């Protein structure tokens with residue numbers, strides 16, 4: 001077994017916490033800084049199996065166990081004694097026969113780190129090195145996570161072609177942004193990208209917006225006439241947002257444009273040829289609308305050549321932190337301020353469900369930054385509905401309560417490692433819906 005005694009004084013001199021386990025995840029050494037940072041005495045740790053320390057609640061999860069599983073360097077955030085947050089990086093150490101000898105984990109208190117000079121950048125770099133997300137080269141910064149990587153790959157691929165794309169997803173999930181991204185990397189990028197929100201506009205106005213009109217087309221019309229969006233977006237992309245709200249009469253007219261690549265401006269007898277790529281978006285269930293006779297089936301199939309669904313933010317948890325950081329940076333620049341969020345606030349925001357998705361999160365960040373006078377935004381600044389804490393269910397005496405508490409620990413640990421509920425469910429071998437139900441129950 002690996003003997004730490006000869007290097008004991010060296011590891012005790014290191015200012016970061018050091019935790020060493022053998023190849024079976026049994027603790028063989030911790031240094032003084034680890035005891036100082038975590039408040040955990042070596043006497044309760046030495047000789048203990050990491051899995052037991054997690055079960056007993058000393059640690060929320062274990063980097064060592066994860067390193068043993070993956071046989072590579074692992075970085076994660078651990079909760080100690082139910083509240084303190086530390087950032088741990090575990091590294092495997094192999095002998096000359098390439099056999100795993102031990103796992104060495106270094107530990108830093110994130111709270112200390114955050115408050116230190118330039119701490120925010122350091123934290124950003126540390127999180128970035130976990131490569132949970134990346135920022136694309138699209139001029140408007142776009143966060144892409146493990147949960148949305150496939151979606152962006154598909155969008156990037158179809159951007160090259162003229163195929164019509166239907167974007168689906170709840171409000172604020174980034175449908176307009178994705179449409180602009182597709183246009184920006186398509187061969188049409190040097191031509192116009194025009195957006196029409198089809199909801200809440202009366203039929204006749206919608207018709208004028210889309211088709212335009214010729215001089216004298218109706219009383220009160222401009223003597224010069226007006227070009228419609230179809231004409232202006234010739235050779236470019238027309239984004240029809242909330243297409244599910246398009247009235248049936250307009251659906252027929254749009255279908256004709258799509259089928260014939262030409263249209264008649266209001267009051268005109270002369271067709272205009274157009275070459276447009278149409279991207280549509282909706283938060284509504286178009287299949288149900290087709291069944292109910294509210295949306296034309298032929299139009300549905302025409303606009304839905306490639307169907308892309310953006311998941312809600314609650315299923316893209318790993319994007320919340322980079323979104324907070326991105327918004328913080330952009331509002332600090334916009335309003336020339338230097339606001340920061342306390343680690344507790346960041347944690348609370350990452351635990352929220354965000355029914356209004358990215359738009360709601362960005363609005364909340366802006367509101368918090370412009371409505372507070374102090375530099376660090378703390379829990380006192382958060383409205384009640386945003387106060388969330390990862391809490392263990394009350395430890396009961398019954399077997400059922402104990403099993404529930406253990407189940408909770410396992411789920412939290414797996415969520416920390418895998419990020420999304422989808423990946424966590426897969427790792428734990430349960431259905432995603434079952435996992436989500438369990439998490440919802442824990443939150444109550």
Ligand SMILES: Nc1ncnc2c1ncn2[C@@H]1O[C@H](COP(=O)(O)OP(=O)(O)OP(=O)(O)O)[C@@H](O)[C@H]1O
Pocket residue numbers: 141142143144169170171172173174175176177178241283358359362
């Ligand atoms: N991947 C992303 N990375 C960073 N910011 C994003 C991303 N996706 C969306 N946003 C931001 O989220 C906000 C909402 O995005 P967007 O307007 O595209 O949503 P939407 O789904 O079209 O909403 P709605 O259905 O209500 O029109 C915008 O501020 C946008 O810049």
